[in-house]
Amino acid sequence: MTDLTALTLDEARKGLIEGKFTSVELTKAHLTAMEAARPLNAYVLETPEKALEMAAASDARRANGKAGRLEGIPLGIKDLFATEGTRTTACSRILGNFVPKYESTVTSQLFRDGAVMLGKLNNDEFAMGSSNETSAFGPVVNPLKPANWDTAKAKSALASDRKGLLVPGGSSGGSSAAVAANLCLGATATDTGGSIRQPAAFTGTVGIKPTYGRCSRWGIVAFASSLDQAGPIAKTVRDAAVLLTSMAGHDPKDSTSVEMAVPDFEAAVGKSVAGKTIGIPKEYRVDGMPAEIEALWHKGAEMLKAAGAKVVDVSLPHTKYALPAYYIVAPAEASSNLARYDGVRYGLRVPGKDIVDLYEKTRAAGFGREVKRRIMIGTYVLSAGYYDAYYLRAQKIRTLIKKDFEDVYAQGVDAILTPATPSAAFGIAEKADADPVEMYLNDIFTVTVNMAGLPGLALPGGTDASGLPLGLQLIGRPFDEETLFSLGSVIEDQVGRVTTAKWW
Amino acid sequence: MSVDAATVRRIARLSRIELPEADVPVMQGEINAILGFVEQLGEVNVDGVEPMTSVTPMALKMREDVVTDGEKAALVTANAPQSEDNYFLVPKVVE
Numbered sequence: 001m002t003d004l005t006a007l008t009l010d011e012a013r014k015g016l017i018e019g020k021f022t023s024v025e026l027t028k029a030h031l032t033a034m035e036a037a038r039p040l041n042a043y044v045l046e047t048p049e050k051a052l053e054m055a056a057a058s059d060a061r062r063a064n065g066k067a068g069r070l071e072g073i074p075l076g077i078k079d080l081f082a083t084e085g086t087r088t089t090a091c092s093r094i095l096g097n098f099v100p101k102y103e104s105t106v107t108s109q110l111f112r113d114g115a116v117m118l119g120k121l122n123n124d125e126f127a128m129g130s131s132n133e134t135s136a137f138g139p140v141v142n143p144l145k146p147a148n149w150d151t152a153k154a155k156s157a158l159a160s161d162r163k164g165l166l167v168p169g170g171s172s173g174g175s176s177a178a179v180a181a182n183l184c185l186g187a188t189a190t191d192t193g194g195s196i197r198q199p200a201a202f203t204g205t206v207g208i209k210p211t212y213g214r215c216s217r218w219g220i221v222a223f224a225s226s227l228d229q230a231g232p233i234a235k236t237v238r239d240a241a242v243l244l245t246s247m248a249g250h251d252p253k254d255s256t257s258v259e260m261a262v263p264d265f266e267a268a269v270g271k272s273v274a275g276k277t278i279g280i281p282k283e284y285r286v287d288g289m290p291a292e293i294e295a296l297w298h299k300g301a302e303m304l305k306a307a308g309a310k311v312v313d314v315s316l317p318h319t320k321y322a323l324p325a326y327y328i329v330a331p332a333e334a335s336s337n338l339a340r341y342d343g344v345r346y347g348l349r350v351p352g353k354d355i356v357d358l359y360e361k362t363r364a365a366g367f368g369r370e371v372k373r374r375i376m377i378g379t380y381v382l383s384a385g386y387y388d389a390y391y392l393r394a395q396k397i398r399t400l401i402k403k404d405f406e407d408v409y410a411q412g413v414d415a416i417l418t419p420a421t422p423s424a425a426f427g428i429a430e431k432a433d434a435d436p437v438e439m440y441l442n443d444i445f446t447v448t449v450n451m452a453g454l455p456g457l458a459l460p461g462g463t464d465a466s467g468l469p470l471g472l473q474l475i476g477r478p479f480d481e482e483t484l485f486s487l488g489s490v491i492e493d494q495v496g497r498v499t500t501a502k503w504w
Numbered sequence: 505m506s507v508d509a510a511t512v513r514r515i516a517r518l519s520r521i522e523l524p525e526a527d528v529p530v531m532q533g534e535i536n537a538i539l540g541f542v543e544q545l546g547e548v549n550v551d552g553v554e555p556m557t558s559v560t561p562m563a564l565k566m567r568e569d570v571v572t573d574g575e576k577a578a579l580v581t582a583n584a585p586q587s588e589d590n591y592f593l594v595p596k597v598v599e
Binding site: 096097098099101211212213226252255256258318320321324325327328335339342343344345346347348349351352353354355356358359360361363364367372373375376377379380383389390392393394395396397398399400402435436437440451452453478 | 505507511512515516517518519520521522523531533534535537538541542543544545546548550553554555556557558559560562564565567576579581582583584585586592594595596597
């Protein structure tokens with residue numbers, strides 16, 4: 001029998017429909033692969049019993065002629081999504097053994113459509129990070145080996161301190177690694193500043209952050225509420241479109257979720273892009289950008305041109321201010337959102353001599369370094385006397401960033417093409433001693449999209465000199481994810497999928 | 505702008521995070537690196553610009569002011585580190 005984990009979601013769906021295998025068989029194949037891949041640390045919790053139970057129920061539904069869009073498809077769930085009865089930690093010690101009594105809207109919609117949950121995926125603590133190294137469960141290993149490393153060398157590093165092996169990006173590093181390593185057919189992820197798109201770029205997978213308001217945030221551990229959006233990481237553009245169709249939709253429980261019909265995103269895959277106008281923003285040509293990124297970007301534009309799209313130069317003048325403004329807005333919202341972790345209602349508690357001492361000791365023990373620093377920055381920029389200089393100014397700059405995009409779209413541009421990241425995946429622990437700003441620069445091309453609430457798709461565009469995948473990003477008009485799927489499938493047809501042989 | 509050690513201690517206190525004295529200099533350095541990075545925002549002319557309040561142009565939705573959920577004290581306290589009879593237990597707050 002062929003390796004069922006090597007299938008794409010679309011191929012698996014066809015196989016299930018044709019009766020070539022059952023969901024239980026498909027799920028078992030993934031559970032076996034997960035067990036063998038534990039050293040990669042992509043899953044922080046495997047839920048084999050629940051998975052097999054859900055798979056059996058799915059097979060029964062199919063036998064009764066009731067098959068949903070994702071009937072029998074095994075997925076990995078980022079540990080930021082509350083899953084009823086299954087431990088949810090945001091990969092932070094402070095949530096301890098939190099077992100939600102409710103299901104997030106996004107996961108409930110995936111399960112409504114027949115999906116099977118394999119387990120919970122690793123991520124940076126509270127989704128704060130770009131390498132998955134801030135997780136309380138430790139780093140995730142990118143299933144793509146470093147250039148010129150043979151299997152023996154990679155295996156020995158995996159068995160020791162993992163140094164030299166590559167990060168899978170972050171914060172959705174468990175999601176990207178699990179998809180790239182065939183440990184699920186697709187994964188949920190979240191993106192506040194690039195946390196879907198940067199990990200997708202680092203692992204050669206496909207990720208889309210939809211327009212703000214497309215997916216309900218209800219039941220997702222909050223980081224920065226005005227920026228957070230859920231989306232899928234998948235093996236192909238089509239798979240991502242299928243998953244997003246199930247994840248999206250209005251939810252009365254999230255007041256920022258939009259009341260708008262969800263199109264069948266899959267129908268946009270493979271649709272002609274002739275006549276579409278693609279903008280190339282000159283401000284994304286940053287100082288010191290490697291020539292290979294520039295070449296990749298150019299190649300991407302050529303592919304779209306060959307498919308009949310028109311490519312024009314555009315200007316987004318406030319681009320360089322997006323990242324610094326983000327590092328005010330996001331920590332400010334985080335400091336407010338994370339105030340709920342007080343050691344009283346759920347999660348970790350460290351006893352103290354009075355209630356304030358209990359709060360301070362609990363939060364000191366429960367939060368990791370990156371999270372503490374962001375809470376403190378956020379507290380500072382919101383504090384009396386600094387609010388206007390920092391937070392209010394950043395929110396005004398956010399208005400200008402959004403207006404940049406509106407101006408470009410008003411000129412008739414349908415989508416914008418940029419690189420997804422300034423480099424390919426870097427090594428685990430490589431940036432441990434760098435100042436925090438260096439890590440933040442990873443999100444320089446993705447963060448503008450969150451600040452403006454727009455949809456962004458990242459997908460493989462080529463490789464760097466050493467053969468590691470590099471991602472391209474397509475940015476769309478608000479609520480026009482369909483154009484991104486159409487354009488993405490043109491690039492995917494040319495570039496092909498990134499796959500890796502099992503070495504772990 | 506940069507922060508001194510006393511300000512770092514004050515922010516930690518406001519954040520309700522115990523910060524050992526030995527960690528103050530490191531945190532101070534990191535916060536100042538970030539504040540240095542965001543300083544460039546001062547270059548931007550924001551005169552007459554409205555601060556963003558909602559990224560998607562939509563009115564905040566209203567609903568009927570009615571009870572939609574509740575009577576679930578056991579579920580609400582199920583994850584509490586310490587609880588008794590569906591109450592959260594905390595150290596004495598009022599003398």
